[in-house]
Amino acid sequence: MTTTKGASLMIVRFLAPGALFLMAAAAAGCFNSGTLQQMQEANQPYSISPDFELDRKWRIAILPPWFRDAEFPSLYDRAGLLLMKPGNFSLIDRSEVARILHEQWSGGPRFIDSHSAWKLGRHMNAEAVMTVRVVEIRHDDFFKASPEQRDARLFVKIISTDTGAALYYAEGSGSSFSGADEALSGALTMALDPLIRKARE
Numbered sequence: 001m002t003t004t005k006g007a008s009l010m011i012v013r014f015l016a017p018g019a020l021f022l023m024a025a026a027a028a029g030c031f032n033s034g035t036l037q038q039m040q041e042a043n044q045p046y047s048i049s050p051d052f053e054l055d056r057k058w059r060i061a062i063l064p065p066w067f068r069d070a071e072f073p074s075l076y077d078r079a080g081l082l083l084m085k086p087g088n089f090s091l092i093d094r095s096e097v098a099r100i101l102h103e104q105w106s107g108g109p110r111f112i113d114s115h116s117a118w119k120l121g122r123h124m125n126a127e128a129v130m131t132v133r134v135v136e137i138r139h140d141d142f143f144k145a146s147p148e149q150r151d152a153r154l155f156v157k158i159i160s161t162d163t164g165a166a167l168y169y170a171e172g173s174g175s176s177f178s179g180a181d182e183a184l185s186g187a188l189t190m191a192l193d194p195l196i197r198k199a200r201e
Contacts, residue, residue: 046170046194051160054088054199060158061092061126063112064101067134075184079132079156082192086199092124100124114159114166121161128167130158132188137180151175152183156191168195 060083065075083089100123112131121129136153143149158168174186
């Protein structure tokens with residue numbers, strides 16, 4: 001269970017320098033609300049292609065997230081749940097994704113590059129394919145008294161199966177005192193949040 005003191009330390013330690021600057025500037029009254037919102041959006045680590053038309057529904061296949069020798073099924077489920085919320089995306093069934101991976105890759109490689117993901121998506125009759133690349137899971141020595149503390153960082157990419165071009169690319173980071181799964185969940189939520197908000201507009 002996270003203590004109040006521990007939570008406060010985590011918040012201070014993991015706020016991005018850009019976010020701290022924006023908070024200080026806002027407190028000083030340097031920007032109006034419109035300018036501040038534009039700067040906050042520019043500070044977010046994501047990019048949406050103008051070809052990603054979110055006024056219609058997209059049929060998306062999510063490929064299983066891997067990190068080193070471990071697969072994260074809970075992260076796959078979390079990605080599906082988040083994408084379903086705005087109503088702009090329908091998902092290829094997980095069993096169908098697994099079947100195609102088994103047929104095409106003898107169970108699926110640990111790392112699938114963008115070109116391979118594009119080809120797999122076409123086999124699944126998807127309009128786009130989403131990959132989740134976990135790049136870091138670690139314990140921060142700053143929290144030696146909390147052995148379950150974990151930091152996680154990942155990248156989400158959505159690729160058009162028509163053109164092979166990236167439609168959405170984002171980085172997410174998360175921290176938790178309850179282990180890697182919660183840290184990864186927070187990182188994924190951060191990475192997909194700009195897309196979810198844009199889809200709801």
